[in-house]
Amino acid sequence: MYHSRLGCSSISFRHLDLRAALATMAAAGFEEIDLGALPGVCDHVPYTLDREAVSSVAADVAASGLRVRSVNGDVGDLNAPLDAEARRKRAEHLDRLLDLTAAVGAEALVLPCGALDHKPVDSLDADLGRVAAELVGASEVAADRRLGLWTESLHVLRLSWNLERALALAARLDGSPVQHVLDASHAVASGGNFEEAARALGPRIAHVHLRDAVPGDIHRSIGAGAVDFAGGLSALRELDYTGHFTLELETRDVTHDERPAAAAKAAAFITSLI
Structure with a gap:
């Protein structure tokens, strides 16, 4: 129905519980998803992620028949200095997220690029160095399980x-x-554009999130913002990008009842461009 490399993030239906979100995405014609595991943003994965929770989520995903491309998770502010106990807890949380990633058959775990704050804890150079070191360390743990880290x-x-x-x-x-995961909406909301970001990150890109935006606002439905999807997707083709795309429709301009139809419309439009 849609392009084979196009899926939908469960974050698009974060107002539903996991089973209902999975059923809604399947009914809308999707075969592939990204799984949101972001407490406070998307509660499809329990806040206390123990082995029982991992098994429960994996069972629900398996029952849905949907394949999972990636798990979108968070282990805390990667630019924050940690004491020994905090580091132990982070390592344990990372292990459980990787358990989940493997259990649902995903290719990779996605982690963010630092705290929800533009201001560094120390200097920008030190903070970016700390984020990079944490991501590299997590990637080594993931690689031991034959998983990617994005x-x-x-x-x-x-x-x-x-x-x-x-x-x-x-x-x-x-x-x-x-x-790297490139999100078209964040490229535009930050004052740039999708095509520019795609060309700049180039072969580093493993996955692409799609949502519309205007400067300062990432919560627009596709077609209701300023993202040049045709230009960005054309650039990715020129770069021989072979990864997948995910509609991450965390929008605020449609009602919950309108979301399934909006997701299907977006999928058809993006399919025509890929």
Whole structure:
């Protein structure tokens, strides 16, 4: 029905419980998803992520018949200095998220690019270095399980909030197994554009999130913002991008009842462009 490389994030239906969200995405014609595991943003994965919770979520996903491309998770502010106990807790949380990633058959775990604050804890150089070190360390743990580790390195709400910072972070990650998720809405909301970000990050990109935006606002339905999807997707084709795309429709301009139809409409439009 839709392009084979196009899926939908469960974050698009975060107002529903996991089973209902999975059923809604399947009914809308999707075969692939990203699984949101972001407490406070998307509660499809329990806040206390123990082995029982991992098994429960994996069972629900398996029953849905949907395949999972990635798990979108968070282990805390990667630019925050940690004491020994906090580091132990982070390592344990990372292990459980990787357990979940493996259990649902996903390719990779996605982690963010620092705290929800543009201001560094120390200096920008030190903070970006700390984020890079944490991501590289997580990627090594993931690789031991034959899983990938991706980061959404341009996120308008976080430390690495624009393309300049994303490229500075990317330079610190070059040569490591960490790959990048590019979100079209964050590229535009930060004052840039989708095509520019795609060309700048280039072969580092492992996955692409799609949602519309205007400067300062990432919560627009596709077609209701300023993202040039045709230009960005054309650039990715020129770059021989072979990864997948996910509609992450965390929008505020449609009602919950309208979301399934809006997701289907967006999927048909993006399919025509891929």
